[in-house]
Amino acid sequence: MAREQEVVQACPTELFVGGKWRAAEGGKTLPVEDPATGATLCEVADASPADGVAALDAAVAAQAEWAATPPRERGEILRRTYELMTARADELALLMTLEMGKPVAESKGEIAYAAEFFRWFAEEAVRIDGGYQVAPNGAGRFLVLRQPVGPCLLITPWNFPAAMGARKIGPAVAAGCTMVMKPAAQTPLSMLKLAELLTEAGLPPGVLNVITTSDSGGVMEPLIRDPRARKLSFTGSTAVGRKLIEQSAEQVLRTSMELGGNAPLLVFEDADLDQAVEGALLAKMRNGGEACTAANRIYVQASVMDEFATRLTERMSALKVGRGTEDGVDLGPLIDAVQRDKVKDLVDDAVERGARPLTGGEVADGKGYFYPPTVLADVPKSARLQKEEIFGPVAPLTAFETEDEAVAMANDTEFGLVSYLFTKNVDRALRVSERLESGMVGLNQGIVSNPAAPFGGVKQSGLGREGGAPGIDEYLEIKYIATNIG
Numbered sequence: 001m002a003r004e005q006e007v008v009q010a011c012p013t014e015l016f017v018g019g020k021w022r023a024a025e026g027g028k029t030l031p032v033e034d035p036a037t038g039a040t041l042c043e044v045a046d047a048s049p050a051d052g053v054a055a056l057d058a059a060v061a062a063q064a065e066w067a068a069t070p071p072r073e074r075g076e077i078l079r080r081t082y083e084l085m086t087a088r089a090d091e092l093a094l095l096m097t098l099e100m101g102k103p104v105a106e107s108k109g110e111i112a113y114a115a116e117f118f119r120w121f122a123e124e125a126v127r128i129d130g131g132y133q134v135a136p137n138g139a140g141r142f143l144v145l146r147q148p149v150g151p152c153l154l155i156t157p158w159n160f161p162a163a164m165g166a167r168k169i170g171p172a173v174a175a176g177c178t179m180v181m182k183p184a185a186q187t188p189l190s191m192l193k194l195a196e197l198l199t200e201a202g203l204p205p206g207v208l209n210v211i212t213t214s215d216s217g218g219v220m221e222p223l224i225r226d227p228r229a230r231k232l233s234f235t236g237s238t239a240v241g242r243k244l245i246e247q248s249a250e251q252v253l254r255t256s257m258e259l260g261g262n263a264p265l266l267v268f269e270d271a272d273l274d275q276a277v278e279g280a281l282l283a284k285m286r287n288g289g290e291a292c293t294a295a296n297r298i299y300v301q302a303s304v305m306d307e308f309a310t311r312l313t314e315r316m317s318a319l320k321v322g323r324g325t326e327d328g329v330d331l332g333p334l335i336d337a338v339q340r341d342k343v344k345d346l347v348d349d350a351v352e353r354g355a356r357p358l359t360g361g362e363v364a365d366g367k368g369y370f371y372p373p374t375v376l377a378d379v380p381k382s383a384r385l386q387k388e389e390i391f392g393p394v395a396p397l398t399a400f401e402t403e404d405e406a407v408a409m410a411n412d413t414e415f416g417l418v419s420y421l422f423t424k425n426v427d428r429a430l431r432v433s434e435r436l437e438s439g440m441v442g443l444n445q446g447i448v449s450n451p452a453a454p455f456g457g458v459k460q461s462g463l464g465r466e467g468g469a470p471g472i473d474e475y476l477e478i479k480y481i482a483t484n485i486g
């Protein structure tokens, strides 16, 4: 307990604006809750709309000088941040577990994942290329230059409190953009700590400004409508993303939107069933199911359904549920009561419509927002959780007969973030991968996330890509210079 208190006390709790830590207007604060107990961990500054404008002022003031900073220098700040995060992974992971609930081992995995975004974009900072081309009629030359888009607004969710920030801050720093970052009200601490680390790594004042607030819409909407902001990058629900896109239309802001998912996971009868069960477990239970990439609908060919369901149920029911700081815990609490009640409602609805719980399905009494690992068999198409993102440890199973039927069921959603498929048949693997309407496919594996790969969705799952080679493009404008040289 003493170590937990030490880690929380060592975390900044004020707004970070223009390189300085300061209280919110009127000294307002916002409690940060431990989802495992419901107790308050600490209070952080609760920014007002005026605090938001001050943060944008600072980002705007720093933009020109930052854009002129040599790419190598920007890259080295990112590289040092990667090193600092790696060296302090234990402390950062504990802080994340306290505010978000996931087991410490998973928090360590997220710290490593977040740090890799800084390493990746440290390497990308010095590879911003351009072009020189002879005009088709030979009478001129085209020059193409890529420049930072300018001050960015970044909004991140509570489920990956460090990694979702890193994959926006990394490319923005590499490209030469300044930022106003607003982390989720439930998990501000990891982001405040990250701001401290980036400063230690040499990030100049005003490049990154962090505001924490309970009034996300009230603080961010005026900034989105402010003509000085040039870009908005958001990770969160499709419903909120849609509103932000509407607000962004006023100033025709560049937007990157990483929105909701409803990932199908297909298991064909020719799959390696061990691999399929382990893959499904990972695709479902990474981050306790609180991920846009989580398998939301598991479709299994009827001939292997019983075997698959038995094996998955064995693995799910063996998971240890508890406070994320305890040894050996596999599944921590959900983020809050709202999320826990939503998961409960979705499961109750499925059961009322004929689904059969093979394990879990009941909320235990006691403190904290825990929900047990749950497997549901015979889930009908009408169940709400076939359409809505569950964001919890619930695996709904439905049988299919043919490949065409499986693809049609998988694509029957307005979302298109990621799909998973398990088969040993190479022809089918490629054929089905091409037919699935999603930005990413996990082929015989239950995870797609990698800082070196382009992450993002199609349909209502979003716009743009984060990470990989295209990740930095989201923060760069193309300028074409026409000349009559030659």
Ligand SMILES: O=CCCCC(=O)O
Residues within 6 Å of the ligand: 159, 160, 163, 164, 235, 290, 291, 292, 293, 449, 455
């Ligand atoms: O909830 C979705 C955030 C993306 C998580 C990932 O990078 O895998």
